[in-house]
Amino acid sequence: MINILLLGSFSFILAKDLSFYHNLVENDVVSLADQAAACPKYVCKTPSISFSEDTCIYLDMPASTYYAQPCTESSLSCQSGPENNSTCKARPSIYSSGFPGEGCQTSADCAVEDYQGCVNSICQGAPENAACVYTWQCNPGLTCNTTTNTCTPQLKIGETGCTLLTDCVNNAACNITHNVGTCFELGSFEPHDFVSDCSLSNGVSGTSNLCSSWSCEVTNNAHFRCLDPVKSNQQLPVKCTATGSSGCASSKDEFSGIQVPGDCECGYNPEGDSYCALFPGDPQYQAFIKQSNKWFQSKGIFSCNTAARFHFLCMKTHWDSDNYNKYVYYNYLIEDYPLMQSSLSCVLDTMLEPYAEAKKSYNAGDDDSSDASHIKLLAAFALAFAAF
Ligand SMILES: *[C@@H]1O[C@H](CO)[C@@H](O)[C@H](O)[C@H]1NC(C)=O
Ligand SMILES: *[C@@H]1O[C@H](CO)[C@@H](O)[C@H](O)[C@H]1NC(C)=O
Numbered sequence: 029m030i031n032i033l034l035l036g037s038f039s040f041i042l043a044k045d046l047s048f049y050h051n052l053v054e055n056d057v058v059s060l061a062d063q064a065a066a067c068p069k070y071v072c073k074t075p076s077i078s079f080s081e082d083t084c085i086y087l088d089m090p091a092s093t094y095y096a097q098p099c100t101e102s103s104l105s106c107q108s109g110p111e112n113n114s115t116c117k118a119r120p121s122i123y124s125s126g127f128p129g130e131g132c133q134t135s136a137d138c139a140v141e142d143y144q145g146c147v148n149s150i151c152q153g154a155p156e157n158a159a160c161v162y163t164w165q166c167n168p169g170l171t172c173n174t175t176t177n178t179c180t181p182q183l184k185i186g187e188t189g190c191t192l193l194t195d196c197v198n199n200a201a202c203n204i205t206h207n208v209g210t211c212f213e214l215g216s217f218e219p220h221d222f223v224s225d226c227s228l229s230n231g232v233s234g235t236s237n238l239c240s241s242w243s244c245e246v247t248n249n250a251h252f253r254c255l256d257p258v259k260s261n262q263q264l265p266v267k268c269t270a271t272g273s274s275g276c277a278s279s280k281d282e283f284s285g286i287q288v289p290g291d292c293e294c295g296y297n298p299e300g301d302s303y304c305a306l307f308p309g310d311p312q313y314q315a316f317i318k319q320s321n322k323w324f325q326s327k328g329i330f331s332c333n334t335a336a337r338f339h340f341l342c343m344k345t346h347w348d349s350d351n352y353n354k355y356v357y358y359n360y361l362i363e364d365y366p367l368m369q370s371s372l373s374c375v376l377d378t379m380l381e382p383y384a385e386a387k388k389s390y391n392a393g394d395d396d397s398s399d400a401s402h403i404k405l406l407a408a409f410a411l412a413f414a415a416f
């Protein structure tokens with residue numbers, strides 16, 4: 029039904045690419061940000077510009093300026109449209125992935141159709157010993173063993189025989205030594221520990237979901253080692269000029285002596301400024317890692333298909349809404365961090381709508397609890413006064 033990327037031996041990647049783990053459809057608005065040497069400017073629609081009814085972003089090419097006007101209907105979101113305009117279109121369904129264990133409304137939402145489809149609002153997959161080709165076809169707790177092509181239980185922490193992350197239970201990943209793969213708990217390797225895989229995002233460093241800092245480096249003799257969580261080397265947010273994958277450098281890592289290269293990205297601001305992406309040691313990133321660890325340690329993660337353990341939809345299905353909203357908010361906060369600096373709210377609501385929405389849900393959760401505590405406090409006062 030849907031084309032699903034096979035999540036092989038993937039590891040965490042730095043902020044910019046986090047959306048890879050989730051299959052909520054991100055806003056796909058037209059942007060020159062990735063191509064232009066000088067960054068375009070992003071401002072609100074002015075009264076002198078006339079927009080056709082469904083336009084939300086209009087590019088004035090000669091001026092290299094985007095004009096934004098948020099969609100008014102809440103059922104619509106701003107998506108790339110004809111030419112260089114973006115238009116308000118129906119919001120994509122959140123039930124778009126439908127892996128076994130994920131929430132659904134009808135069987136059409138589910139990726140696997142052969143096994144009962146949507147039952148009690150959860151997508152059903154192939155049971156143990158049933159035939160499979162892909163990991164995402166098997167029920168939670170199982171993986172597709174590609175030797176036998178049957179759904180078999182995922183390996184537990186400490187068990188050997190894995191080659192991929194998806195071979196291990198959902199809170200674990202595979203570390204391979206002398207061709208023997210063993211499942212270890214996610215984030216259980218300390219800085220300076222050796223790890224068998226580090227998805228390098230540049231020549232020197234990358235990410236590993238086994239490292240507690242999520243970051244790792246390649247050593248001189250081509251081994252991989254977990255890093256201390258490196259930080260930005262200036263006060264946040266850091267402006268930059270050399271747009272690209274090595275336009276920013278982290279603070280120096282004391283142990284390895286390296287400065288991790290980071291992305292410099294055009295932001296969605298009125299000045300056409302670029303900003304550096306966050307590093308794992310920065311406070312917002314640390315908050316995201318903390319919230320992720322909470323998910324890894326929750327019961328809910330085991331109700332997800334092994335390839336869907338990091339999906340928003342599975343998290344939403346099996347985690348309480350406060351924790352889920354917090355996770356999504358921090359995810360977008362770090363992923364879109366360079367883009368949102370000094371942005372106008374009309375631009376946030378169009379260009380970075382998933383972030384803007386996540387922020388609202390996250391803040392709404394906070395408001396609810398503080399309102400509730402106010403009410404409790406008032407009630408306590410009322411009782412205290414009634415007593416006199
Ligand atoms: C782009 O948007 C402008 C402003 O709304 C509109 O005048 C123009 O017709 C649009 N172009 C296309 C191809 O939709
Ligand atoms: C749309 O933008 C591209 C650059 O991204 C440009 O090459 C093209 O000419 C633009 N089209 C129109 C109709 O403005």
Ligand SMILES: *[C@@H]1O[C@H](CO)[C@@H](O)[C@H](O)[C@H]1NC(C)=O
Nearest residue numbers: 173175176180189190191195
């Ligand atoms: C897959 O099945 C083969 C044959 O039974 C077994 O040797 C191997 O360990 C299994 N792999 C996993 C990841 O369970």
Ligand SMILES: *[C@@H]1O[C@H](CO)[C@@H](O)[C@H](O)[C@H]1NC(C)=O
Nearest residue numbers: 203204205206212222223224
């Ligand atoms: C993980 O793998 C690396 C590389 O094979 C190895 O050096 C390291 O000791 C392994 N870690 C554990 C805890 O087995």
